[in-house]
Amino acid sequence: MTTATQPTTSQEVALWLRMYRQMVAIREFEGQVNELYTRALMPGLAHLYIGEEAIAVGVCEALERTDYITSTHRGHGHCLAKGASPDQMFAELLGKKAGYCKGKGGSMHIADPATGNLGANAIVCGSAGIATGAAFSANRLGNGRVAVCFFGEGALGQGVLYEEMNLAQLFKLPVIYVCENNLYTEYTHYSECTAGDVLMRAQAFGLEAVSVDGQDVRAVHQTAQRLVDRARSGGGPSFLLCNTYRYHGHHVGDINREYYRSKQEEHMWKTERDPILNMGKWLIEQKHADAPALGRVQQELESEMKKAVEFAVAAPYPNASEVEEDVYA
Amino acid sequence: MPETVMGGQKVRELTFAQAIKEALAEEMRRDSTVCIMGEDVAEAGTPFKVLSGLLEEFGKDRVLDTPISEAGFTGLAVGAAMTGMRPVVDIMFGDFITLTMDQMVNQAAKVHYMSGGKWKVPMVMRTTMGATRRSAAQHSQSLHAWYCHVPGLKVVLPSTPYDAKGLLKAAIRDENPVVFFEDKMMYKMKGSVPEGDYTIPLGVADIKRVGEDISLIATSSMVQVALGAAAMLEEIGISAEVVDPRTMWPLDEKALIDSVKKTSRAIILDEGYERYGVTAELASVIATGAFYDLDAPVKRMGAMHVPIPFSPPLEDLTVPTEQTVFEAARKLCGR
Numbered sequence: 288m289t290t291a292t293q294p295t296t297s298q299e300v301a302l303w304l305r306m307y308r309q310m311v312a313i314r315e316f317e318g319q320v321n322e323l324y325t326r327a328l329m330p331g332l333a334h335l336y337i338g339e340e341a342i343a344v345g346v347c348e349a350l351e352r353t354d355y356i357t358s359t360h361r362g363h364g365h366c367l368a369k370g371a372s373p374d375q376m377f378a379e380l381l382g383k384k385a386g387y388c389k390g391k392g393g394s395m396h397i398a399d400p401a402t403g404n405l406g407a408n409a410i411v412c413g414s415a416g417i418a419t420g421a422a423f424s425a426n427r428l429g430n431g432r433v434a435v436c437f438f439g440e441g442a443l444g445q446g447v448l449y450e451e452m453n454l455a456q457l458f459k460l461p462v463i464y465v466c467e468n469n470l471y472t473e474y475t476h477y478s479e480c481t482a483g484d485v486l487m488r489a490q491a492f493g494l495e496a497v498s499v500d501g502q503d504v505r506a507v508h509q510t511a512q513r514l515v516d517r518a519r520s521g522g523g524p525s526f527l528l529c530n531t532y533r534y535h536g537h538h539v540g541d542i543n544r545e546y547y548r549s550k551q552e553e554h555m556w557k558t559e560r561d562p563i564l565n566m567g568k569w570l571i572e573q574k575h576a577d578a579p580a581l582g583r584v585q586q587e588l589e590s591e592m593k594k595a596v597e598f599a600v601a602a603p604y605p606n607a608s609e610v611e612e613d614v615y616a
Numbered sequence: 617m618p619e620t621v622m623g624g625q626k627v628r629e630l631t632f633a634q635a636i637k638e639a640l641a642e643e644m645r646r647d648s649t650v651c652i653m654g655e656d657v658a659e660a661g662t663p664f665k666v667l668s669g670l671l672e673e674f675g676k677d678r679v680l681d682t683p684i685s686e687a688g689f690t691g692l693a694v695g696a697a698m699t700g701m702r703p704v705v706d707i708m709f710g711d712f713i714t715l716t717m718d719q720m721v722n723q724a725a726k727v728h729y730m731s732g733g734k735w736k737v738p739m740v741m742r743t744t745m746g747a748t749r750r751s752a753a754q755h756s757q758s759l760h761a762w763y764c765h766v767p768g769l770k771v772v773l774p775s776t777p778y779d780a781k782g783l784l785k786a787a788i789r790d791e792n793p794v795v796f797f798e799d800k801m802m803y804k805m806k807g808s809v810p811e812g813d814y815t816i817p818l819g820v821a822d823i824k825r826v827g828e829d830i831s832l833i834a835t836s837s838m839v840q841v842a843l844g845a846a847a848m849l850e851e852i853g854i855s856a857e858v859v860d861p862r863t864m865w866p867l868d869e870k871a872l873i874d875s876v877k878k879t880s881r882a883i884i885l886d887e888g889y890e891r892y893g894v895t896a897e898l899a900s901v902i903a904t905g906a907f908y909d910l911d912a913p914v915k916r917m918g919a920m921h922v923p924i925p926f927s928p929p930l931e932d933l934t935v936p937t938e939q940t941v942f943e944a945a946r947k948l949c950g951r
C-alpha cells in the first residue's frame with residue numbers, strides 16, 4: 288500500500304521493524320498472561336489482546352509520548368504500545384506494590400502519566416469522556432497534544448459515546464475515537480447489537496470517519512498518522528474503525544467458544560489474517576528482514592517477558608496500611 | 617448593597633447566588649485553568665441567573681454552553697481535570713445527577729485510587745437540591761446522599777452566602793472531585809459576605825447557634841428551619857444548639873459528637889430522603905460517639921419516602937418545617 292511507487296527510506300524500514308517488534312512484544316506479553324492464569328498465579332481474569340496487536344501498535348506509533356490515550360478492559364496492548372514497561376505491568380496484574388497502580392488497579396486499570404496513558408477502563412465506553420476531556424485540555428492549554436480513545440465495538444451501544452462525539456465536534460477537539468471491531472462483544476456477534484452503518488454514526492456529527500484493515504499494521508499506522516496530524520493541526524475529531532479479531536476467549540477463562548463462534552472461523556483468522564505473520568512475510572519479501580532475524584526478535588521478547596514475569600512474581604504485595612491511601616489526593 | 621468593615625475586609629450583604637458567582641469570578645481571575653461548563657450557563661447565566669455576567673468577563677472559552685448531555689460534559693470535565701484544567705460543571709437540577717452517575721461514581725471518584733495515586737481529578741460539580749418550589753417529582757429532589765455514599769468524592773452543602781463563597785473557593789482549589797449542592801430556594805437569601813479572598817476548609821462544621829438542651833444538626837436549607845425552630849423553642853424555655861456540618865464528606869464527626877455530649881439530645885435535619893439517607897449516617901455517628909451522654913433517642917427528620925408531589929398542600933408535608941421540628945424537639949425534651 289504505502290510505498291509501492293516511492294523509494295523506501297531507512298526511517299520507514301526502521302518504523303516497520305519497530306512496529307513488528309512491538310506487535311511481537313504484545314503477543315509475548317499476553318502469552319505470559321495466559322500462562323499466569325493457567326498456573327493460577329494471577330488473581331482474577333484478564334482479557335487478551337492477541338490478534339489485535341496491529342491496531343494499538345499502528346495507532347500509538349503515530350503518537351508522541353506526551354499524547355494521551357485511554358484504554359479498555361482489553362488494554363494491555365495499548366499500554367505497551369504507548370510505552371509502558373512489562374515488569375511494572377505484570378506486577379500490576381499480580382496485585383503487587385511494584386505495579387503501575389501499586390496493585391490497586393489490576394489488569395483493567397493500568398494508568399501511566401509518564402506515557403500519557405490516562406488509564407484503562409472496565410466500564411464499556413467509560414473513557415470516552417476522559418479522552419474527550421484530555422483533548423479539551425490540550426486545546427485550551429495549547430500544548431499541541433492529541434488524545435486517542437480506544438474502545439471495542441461494544442461501546443457503540445453506549446449513548447455517552449455520541450454525546451462525546453457531538454461535544455468534540457462542537458469544540459473542535461483533537462481526539463481520535465478508535466473502534467476495534469473484533470466481531471464479538473462478550474459472547475454475542477456485533478451484528479446482533481449494531482443497527483445501521485457504524486461510520487455514518489460518526490459522520491452524522493461531522494467527524495471524519497474511515498475504516499481500515501485492523502490486521503495490517505502499516506495501513507493502520509498510515510491512516511492513524513493522517514488523522515493524528517489532522518487533529519494536531521486543528522482539523523478536529525475523527526473516528527477510525529479497525530476491523531479485527533480476538534483469537535482467545537473474551538477473557539482467559541472463556542475456553543469453550545463453539546456456542547458463539549466456530550473453530551474454522553478462528554483458524555481462518557489465525558492463519559490467513561494474522562498481523563504478525565503477514566507483516567513478517569512482507570518484511571522478508573521486501574528484503575527488510577530475514578526469517579532468522581525475525582525469529583530472534585521473537586526469542587528476545589519471549590525471554591524479556593519471562594524476566595518481567597519473574598520480577599512480578601517475586602515482588603511483594605502492598606502493605607495492609609496502604610488500603611486507605613490514595614482515596615483522596 | 618450596605619457595606620461594613622470587619623477585620624480589615626469590607627463586608628456586604630449578598631444573596632446566596634451572588635456569593636456563588638463571586639467565588640467563581642474570583643477563582644477564575646486567580647487561575648486561568650478554571651472554566652465553567654453546563655447547559656445555558658453562558659448568555660443565560662443559568663435558569664436561576666446565578667452566573668449572569670461571567671460570560672461578559674471571561675468569554676466563551678471559559679464559560680461554555682454545552683449540549684443537554686449531562687454524562688457527556690461531566691465525563692469531558694473528568695478528563696479535562698486529569699490533564700490540567702479545573703472545570704466547574706453545572707448540573708441545572710440535582711435530579712439530573714442521575715445522568716452523571718457513571719462519570720462521577722465509576723470514573724471521577726476512582727481515578728486517583730485505581731491509578732495508585734498517579735492521576736487526580738480536581739473538578740467541581742455544582743448542582744441544586746430542595747423542594748417546595750412547586751416543581752414536582754423530577755425537579756425537587758435532594759439526592760446528595762447518592763454521592764455521599766461514594767469514596768473518592770467530597771460533598772458540600774452550604775447553608776449561608778458566607779459559607780457558600782468560602783466553601784466553593786475551597787472546592788475549586790481542592791485536588792479531588794467535589795460535588796457542591798445548592799438549595800435553589802436559598803438563592804435569594806441574603807447574608808454578610810466579605811469582599812475578596814477567603815476559604816472555608818472542607819470538613820469543618822460550624823455552630824450556627826449555641827444552646828444547651830438539644831442539638832439540631834442541620835444541613836443546607838434545613839439550617840434556617842432549625843434556627844427558626846430554635847427561636848420558637850427559646851420561647852418555651854428550651855435552649856437549642858444548631859450545628860451545620862457544612863460538608864457531608866469529609867465529615868466533622870467531632871463537632872457533632874461534642875455538641876450532643878453537651879446537650880444530650882439530637883435531631884438530625886436534612887432535605888434528602890430520610891430512608892437510608894444523610895440523617896441515618898449522622899445519627900449513627902452520634903449514637904456511636906455520644907451514646908452514654910444521650911438522654912433520648914436520636915431523632916431523624918428528612919424528606920418523606922414519596923416522590924415529591926406537585927400539589928402545594930401535599931408537597932409541604934414532605935419536608936421538615938419549623939413547626940414540625942419545634943414539636944419534635946419539644947417532645948424529645950419531655951415538654
Ligand SMILES: Cc1ncc(C[n+]2csc(CCOP(=O)(O)OP(=O)(O)O)c2C)c(N)n1
Nearest residue numbers: 361409410411439440441442469471472473
Ligand atoms: C457498562 C458496562 N456494561 C457491561 C460490561 C460487561 N462487559 C465487559 S466487556 C463486555 C463486552 C465488550 O465488548 P467490546 O466493547 O466489543 O470489547 P471487546 O471485549 O470485544 O474487546 C461487556 C459486556 C461492562 N464492563 N461495562
